[in-house]
Amino acid sequence: NAGVTQTPKFQVLKTGQSMTLQCAQDMNHNSMYWYRQDPGMGLRLIYYSASEGTTDKGEVPNGYNVSRLNKREFSLRLESAAPSQTSVYFCASRDSGGSYEQYFGPGTRLTVT
């Protein structure tokens, strides 16, 4: 089992460019999440998908869109990248059973110049 995988690992964009961050999990989890992590600010929730076919905004959704392609895959799109979106992005997934534990992918380090 690979757990949660993310691509790419690193990306440099110019302001105004677009890109999609990919996330996949092989644990048959219902819920998936996208976070960003900035220095001194912990992890902040961008968007989440409680189950296949549903998505909802988190704490910092502006400038992002998401797609829950199927139960395994949850992508995050930046339509017009801005320097303020320079961050490390983590995808996570969770089983809908009793535990609230989320399992995290290795992260994507994005720099927007």
Place this chain on the structure above:
Amino acid sequence: EDKVVQSPLSLVVHEGDTVTLNCSYEVTNFRSLLWYKQEKKAPTFLFMLTSSGIEKKSGRLSSILDKKELFSILNITATQTGDSAVYLCAAAIIQGAQKLVFGQGTRLTINP
């Protein structure tokens, strides 16, 4: 506004010392408090605490939750250089769906 605050933000100790990391929370629809360890990459799960006053232990790490005073502590005894990491706490809440609200993290450095 849901808020989780950790202290201290940074801590440097010598190998063998005991450390206590603090996490306080003010959230609605609280369910559990989780601790994660983050080294270079993805956060890895340490503990989930749901009931007040019941200590959870894993080797040299232990944690406890106080739901009346709205805080949790993470203790690490006999620290080793491999304990150097950022420690994150998160409050699990239900707001439409289950979410985690994270604190800023405590960066712990263990010097040999």
